[in-house]
Amino acid sequence: MxxxxxxxxxxxxxxxxxxxxxxxxxxxxxxxxxxxxxxxxxxxxxxxxxxxxxxxxxxxxxxxxxxxxxxxxxxxxxxxxxxxxxxxxxxxRQGLEAEISMVVDVMFPTQRLVDAVRAFEEKFPTVTLHLNLEALGAVSQLVQRGVARLGIGGIHHSDTTGFEVVSVGQVEMIPVATPTHALAGVDSNVVGAAKRHRQLVLRVREAFQPGPDVAVYAADTWSMSDLGAKHALLLAGLGWGYMPEPAVRQDIVDGRLVRLKVPESLGGFYLFQAMYRPDTPPGPAGAWLIQTLVEHA
CATH class of the missing domain: 1.10.10.10 (Winged helix-like DNA-binding domain superfamily/Winged helix DNA-binding domain)
Incomplete structure (x- = not known):
């Protein structure tokens, strides 16, 4: 033989x-x-x-x-x-990292990010944190390319093949529009009505590979990679769309926006995970940051 x-x-x-x-x-x-x-x-x-x-x-x-x-x-x-x-x-050999590059999905609740970053800088004042915010699948792509060592992204928009991943919580996604929008009035809870009104949709920038569209129903869509711009357009009454609930909570309380009844999908949960390549895992500081996000999930 x-x-x-x-x-x-x-x-x-x-x-x-x-x-x-x-x-x-x-x-x-x-x-x-x-x-x-x-x-x-x-x-x-x-x-x-x-x-x-x-x-x-x-x-x-x-x-x-x-x-x-x-x-x-x-x-x-x-x-x-x-x-x-x-x-x-x-x-x-390296011990504590000199710096950490992290990319975070714009869907991640702002206050949770602020709290985690503030706590990190208090705990590790000598470690430089490079923070980048991107939309959807751009997070995993930057980690795969080695631009970021640590990513916090959505499960359904991330290609984590070969990655190490850790669940770090979720955020509720809800459909919203201004109180005067047709979907908040005559077309509320009407099957198929959402297709007839412009939907504001978050997508990755052109520098990244587009991922699958989720919860997109309208024929007329405006696409953007900036969640802040989407928020502003919603407040201006220029369309309807899904937003992280914490980002529009005060707008709903103050009556600037209302939660819609869209039969196709009343909303759902956007699940987050920390991700990193197994050949470049986080050191002590990065591991602490992930654990902090887990504990506050």
Missing amino acids: PVVGTPSLDQLQVLIAVVREGSFAAAGRRLHRATSAISYSISSLETQLGLELFDRTNARRPKLTSAGETVLAKARSVSSGVSDIKARVASI
């Missing part, structure tokens, strides 16, 4: 990249290598193992064979183990 060769960590990481990106060319772009180098690495791995890992019938999108599926699972396990070793060694 032929001796099975020992694959290198680099070959396994190339295999993972090809599957994740969907093609040899895309994997090359991700790893900053030529497509031919990716192809050679996979061919060498197949030769060492004595197995065909990909069905190359469709050259543009190679598909894993059943053997390839098995090897991929083990490759991911090995890669994860190595990342964990590196992360733990880095934590031991």
Whole structure:
């Protein structure tokens, strides 16, 4: 029986990249290598193992064979183990972080963020916190790109494949408009009425990959990535839309906005999770910040 060769960590990481990106060319772009180098690495791995890992019938999108599926699972396990070793060694060597870059979904309740950040700076005055606010799926994308080490984003708008995640609470989303809006009057609780009135929708900026639309019913929509702008347009009576309840609580109390009865969806909960890449986990200060968010969830 032929001796099975020992694959290198680099070959396994190339295999993972090809599957994740969907093609040899895309994997090359991700790893900053030529497509031919990716192809050679996979061919060498197949030769060492004595197995065909990909069905190359469709050259543009190679598909894993059943053997390839098995090897991929083990490759991911090995890669994860190595990342964990590196992360733990880095934590031991570095101790307390010099700085933390964090990106937070604009849906996250402002007061909760303020309280957590204030407590963090009191606890760790020597750690510089870089804070960025983004909408929806932009949070996980910035963490994936390494721009932010820690992300606080919504579960349904985040691609956390390969991430470590921790639940940090939720916020209620409710449909609102001005008291004079038709959906607050004659069209209140009428099935299909929401489709006939302009809906204000939060979406990611063009620099990011758009995610799925959730609770969008109207044919006429205005899109924006700024929750503050959406709030202002709602107050101006220029449409209706879903908002985090804490952001409009006082407006409802003061009568500037009303909670709508939209049969398609009366609202729901937007679930948050802290996320980070396993190869760059938070150190003591970052871990403390996550735990603080968990305790106040």
